[in-house]
Amino acid sequence: MSSPVSPSPAEPARTPRSVLLLCLACMTLEGYDVVAYGAALPFLLADRSWQITVAQAGVLGTLTPVGMLAGAVAAGLLTDIVGRRRLILASVTVFSAAMLVCALAPGVPVFALGRILVGLGVGGVLPSIAALVYEYSPSRRRNLDTALAFAGVGTGGALAAVVAAVVVPAAGFRAEFLIGGLGALVVLPLAVRYLPESLVYLRATGRGDELRRWAARLRLDPGPAGPVEAAAAGAGTGRLAVLFSRRYAVTTVLFCLTTFASLLVLFGLYTWLPQLMRSAGHELGSALTFLVVLNVGTAAGPLLVGRLADRVGSQRATAGSFLLAVVGISVLSQPMPLVFRYVAVVLAGVGTVGTQILINVLIAGRYPVHVRATAIGVALSVGRLGGILGPLYGGMLLSAQLPTASLFYAFAAPALLGAVLVTLVPRARRADPRAASESAEPAGPVSTP
Numbered sequence: 001m002s003s004p005v006s007p008s009p010a011e012p013a014r015t016p017r018s019v020l021l022l023c024l025a026c027m028t029l030e031g032y033d034v035v036a037y038g039a040a041l042p043f044l045l046a047d048r049s050w051q052i053t054v055a056q057a058g059v060l061g062t063l064t065p066v067g068m069l070a071g072a073v074a075a076g077l078l079t080d081i082v083g084r085r086r087l088i089l090a091s092v093t094v095f096s097a098a099m100l101v102c103a104l105a106p107g108v109p110v111f112a113l114g115r116i117l118v119g120l121g122v123g124g125v126l127p128s129i130a131a132l133v134y135e136y137s138p139s140r141r142r143n144l145d146t147a148l149a150f151a152g153v154g155t156g157g158a159l160a161a162v163v164a165a166v167v168v169p170a171a172g173f174r175a176e177f178l179i180g181g182l183g184a185l186v187v188l189p190l191a192v193r194y195l196p197e198s199l200v201y202l203r204a205t206g207r208g209d210e211l212r213r214w215a216a217r218l219r220l221d222p223g224p225a226g227p228v229e230a231a232a233a234g235a236g237t238g239r240l241a242v243l244f245s246r247r248y249a250v251t252t253v254l255f256c257l258t259t260f261a262s263l264l265v266l267f268g269l270y271t272w273l274p275q276l277m278r279s280a281g282h283e284l285g286s287a288l289t290f291l292v293v294l295n296v297g298t299a300a301g302p303l304l305v306g307r308l309a310d311r312v313g314s315q316r317a318t319a320g321s322f323l324l325a326v327v328g329i330s331v332l333s334q335p336m337p338l339v340f341r342y343v344a345v346v347l348a349g350v351g352t353v354g355t356q357i358l359i360n361v362l363i364a365g366r367y368p369v370h371v372r373a374t375a376i377g378v379a380l381s382v383g384r385l386g387g388i389l390g391p392l393y394g395g396m397l398l399s400a401q402l403p404t405a406s407l408f409y410a411f412a413a414p415a416l417l418g419a420v421l422v423t424l425v426p427r428a429r430r431a432d433p434r435a436a437s438e439s440a441e442p443a444g445p446v447s448t449p
Contacts, residue, residue, distance in 0.1 A: 014138065015133075015136055015137045015138065015141060015145050016136055016196070016218045016219075016220070018194045018195070018196070018218070019132065019133065019136045019195070019196060019218075020133070020145060020148055020149055022187075022190060022191050022194060022195045023129045023132065023133055023149040023152075023195075024148065024149050024151065024152045024155075025152065025186075025187045025190070025191070026088060026092050026125060026129060026152070026187060026191065027125075027129060027149055027150055027151075027152030027153050027156070028152035028153075028155045028156040028159070028183075028187075029092060029095070029096060029152075029156060029180070029183050029184060029187055030092075030095065030122050030125055030126070030152065030153060030156060031152055031153035031154060031155060031156025031157040031159075031160070031295070031298075032156035032157065032159050032160045032179075032180045032183065033095050033096070033098075033099050033118050033121075033122065033156070033160075033180045034064060034118070034122060034153075034156075034157070034270065035156065035157035035160040035161065035270055035291070035295065036099070036102075036160045036164075036176050036177055036180050037060070037061060037064065037115060037271065038061070038270045038271045038272070038273065038274065038291065039160045039161045039163070039164035039168075039176060039274070039288065039291055040164055040168060040173040040176040040177070041057055041061075041271065041274065041275070042274055042275070042278075042287070042288075043164070043168055043169075043172070043173040043176075044057065044173055045057060047173065050107070050108055052108070054275075054395055054398055054399055055395055055399055056108075057395065058271075058391050058392050058394065058395025058396070058399075059391075059392070059395075060108075060111075060112060060115065060391075061267070061271040061272075061390075061391025061392075061394075061395070062388045062389075062391050062392055063112055063115040063116045063119065064115045064116070064118050064119035064122070064267075064387075065119060065263070065267055065384050065387030065388040065390070065391070066116060066119060066384070066388055067115070067116040067117060067118060067119020067120040067121075067122070067123060068119040068120070068122050068123035068126075068380075068384045068387060069119075069123065069381055069384035069385065069387075069388065070119070070120055070123060071091065071119060071120040071121060071122060071123020071124040071125075072123040072124070072126065072127065072377050072380040072381040072383075072384055073123075073377065073381045074120075074123070074124060075087060075091070075123060075124040075125075075126070075127045075128055075377045077239075077374065077377070079127060079128045079131065079374075079377070083197050083198060083201045083202075083205075084128045084129075084131060084132040084197060084198045084201065085132075085195055085196065085197040085198070086197075087124055087125075087128045088124075088125055088128045088129060088132070088191070088195065089188070089191055089192060089195070090121075090124065091121045091122070091123075091124035091125035091128070092121065092125060092184060092187065092188060092191065093121070093184065093188065094117060094120055094121030094124070095117065095118045095119075095120070095121025095122050095125070096121070096180070096181050096183065096184030096188070097117070097181065097184075098114045098115070098116075098117030098118040098120075098121060098181075099114070099118060099177045099178070099180040099181030100177070100178065100181035100182075101113065101114035101117065102114035102115060102118070102174075102177040102181075103174045103175075103176075103177035103178035103181060104174070114177075123380065123384065126360075126376075126380060127360075127376040127377040127380060129149060129150075130146060130150075130360040130361075130364065130376050131198070131364065131372055131376060132198055133145050133146050133149045134146065134361065134364045134372070135198055135199070135200055136196075136218075140310060141310065142310070142361055142364075142365075143307070143309035143310045143314060143317070143358065143361050144303065144307050144309075144310055146357055146360065146361045147303050147305065147307075147354070147357050147358075148303060150356075150357040150360075151298075151299045151300070151303060152299075153295075153298055153299070153357075154295040154296065154297065154298030154299025154300070154349065155295070155299045156295075157270070157291075157294070157295030157298060157299075158292050158295035158296055158299060160176065160180065160295075161288055161289075161291040161292040161294075161295060162292055163175070163176055163179055164176055164288055164291075165288040165289065165292070167179070196214045196217070196218060197210065197214060199211055199214060199215060199220070200369060202214070204370070239370065239371040239374040240374065240378070242367070242368070242371045243367070243371060243374065243375055243378055248366075248367065250426060251366055251425055251426050252375070252378065252379070254421055254422075254424055254425045254426075255359070255362075255363050255366075255375070255379040255425065256378065256379050256382035256383065257382075257421050258318075258359060258379075258418050258421045258422045258425070259356070259359055259379045259380060259382060259383030259386070260382055260383050260385060260386035261322075261386060261414045261415065261417050261418035261421060262322075262352070262355050262356045262359060262383065262386070262415075262418050263356065263380075263383040263384060263386040263387035263390065264386035264387065264389050264390045264393065264414045265325060265329075265352055265390065265411055265414050265415050265418075266352040266356060266387065266390065267386075267387040267388075267390035267391055268390030268391060268393050268394045268411055269294065269329075269348065269352060269390075269394075269411060270390075271390065271391040271394055272391070272394035272395070272398065273287075273290055273291050273294055273345075274287040274288055274290065274291055275287070275394075275398060276332075276394075276398075276404075276407055276408070277290045279398065279404055279407065280332070280404050290341075290342075290345050293342050293345045293346060293349070294345050294346075294348060294349040294352075295349060296346065296349065297345065297346035297347065297348065297349020297350045297354075298349040298350070298352065298354065299349075304350075305317055305320075305321050305350060305354045305357075305358060308320075309358055309361070314358055314361050314362035314365060315362055315422060315423070315425060315427075317358055318355060318358040318359055318362055318422045319419045319422050319423050321350060321351050321354045321355040321358055322351060322355050322415050322416070322418045322419035322422065323351070323415075323416075323419050324347045324348075324350050324351035324354075325347070325348055325350075325351025325352055325355065325412070325415040326351070326412045326415045326416045326419065327344075327347055327351075328344045328345065328346070328347030328348030328349075328350075328351055329344075329348050329351075329408050329409075329411050329412040329415065330408060330409060330412045331344040331347075332344050332345065332348070332408045333404065333405035333406075333407075333408035333409060334405070351415060352415075355415075355418065359379070359422070360376055362422075362425070363375050363376050363379055364376060365428065366425075366428055386414075393410075394411075397410055
């Protein structure tokens, strides 16, 4: 086991607005770039010069999750070593540049490389932002603040669907990726200037002057004076040993499986929802509208679920969010008025991205401060296997020409499994003196019901 971590800054009385807004902006770019492929897919399939089949489109859809797997592994090991800020800035630069590669790709091989690089950047930014928002939030607002920051996923996804419906028919599918890449020209300069580093990381690495500068700039308490321990910046292998120790092994495995189920459903729907709705009888324009509505649900719904989670606990709220996805996806299999279909898609959006947001917060509250980002990164790394399987899963279902109802039930089943798995995660050990002392700090684990 690692030695005790260094003293942490006192819990903030408020969340710095710059942290929330910049994390929201970064996640909006991330959401756009992830959803862009699914939004542009009908036009890619119709493009005669590339001649992509449904099966090939499924394989291309797996490339971003493959890159995200590599990015999540790297982030889990590096974010507690190089710091949250540097990794966020590097990750946003990578996935934005990769979108330009996709826009300018002369053919499928270069486009495929671009989608892998998009995933690499996205996989790096997610755990770092989750850990940064968690640290800078008061304990009473951690779920809500994380939901606010991650609402950018749905906001960006909705923008990607709108661009596909409005711009792409006239300008071609390349415009979808070009717009996503150029968005970084607005966000990155602001992030370089205003996005703070983790105060816990600065203290653990002995960068006291920088810690005091950021704390003064954000008008926060820099924390108690005291010696700096090296554990928080220790080797990645030491942190992995904590995750798979006797105390945390079952929790870690269940979080990995839960994230796997969540991301399988999420990436399956992001890639194939327009095609699923077309199989249900909707025209292309209407099918893209469903993708917009799905992302509206992923942006707005988690805010309500996040507020609920701060009241009833992340674990119960996460299970409930999974069940919302089950209901929303299953209902889509039935004939009903259009307005009710939109409501069902909103529920599916809340229960996919909303669930993953809550899982990140739940993971952060189950582990000591010095392994938190690593724990999120490990769970996301395994979860990315589900993200890789999701597009393939949907492609296989559509290629099999199953009845429409069976297609939707097949996507609802993994969400139901996720609800079961998250209820099996062991409760936090409130009686543990170390956990109790850490839970009093903003970056320490929180005992969630």
